[in-house]
Amino acid sequence: MNAKCQCGQLSAALTGASTTVIACHCSACQRRTGSPFGVLAYYPSESVEITGTATRYERSTLTGGIFETFFCPVCGSTVYARAWKNPALIGIAVGAICDPSYPAPMWSVWEEGKHDWVEIPAPGGHFPQGRT
Structure with a gap:
């Protein structure tokens, strides 16, 4: 399976299954994606092979950590984080995988920022704030 940006310059070859899929409704993910939420599928780093050039953006999290996103410097698409x-x-980024049969999120987090019309089926749980 592969994920790639709009222009195809930045891609990630994925082997194996993801460990979890998370829909996040925080304001940073909304602004990062230009959508009401962001969805990331997490893979062990040894299962991901990145090719192409990425621009890195770093932000602080509310819990004092760092969250990095990597996007294509040509078309601007976020591919990984x-x-x-x-x-x-x-x-x-599940949208970069571009597979309509990809599994739905297991978790929905930072739901205090969720748009009223959004419904995420999350069998693992719904969390008003981040998952601990």
Whole structure:
């Protein structure tokens, strides 16, 4: 399975299954995606092979950590992300995988920022704030 940006310059080859899929409704993810939420599928870093050039953006989290997003410098698409609290995992933007049969999120977090019309089926749980 592969994830890639709009222009195809930045891609991630994925082997194996993701460990979890999370829909996040925080304001940073809304602004990062230009959508009411962001969805990342987390894979062990050894299961991800990145090719192409990425621009890195780093922001502080509310819990004092760092969250990094990596996007294509040509077309601007976010392809992957990393949270310092889970350094062994890489979050892949589910939209970059572009597979309508990809599994739905297992968790829905920071739901106090969720738009009223959004419904996320999350069998693992719904959390008003981040998952601990």
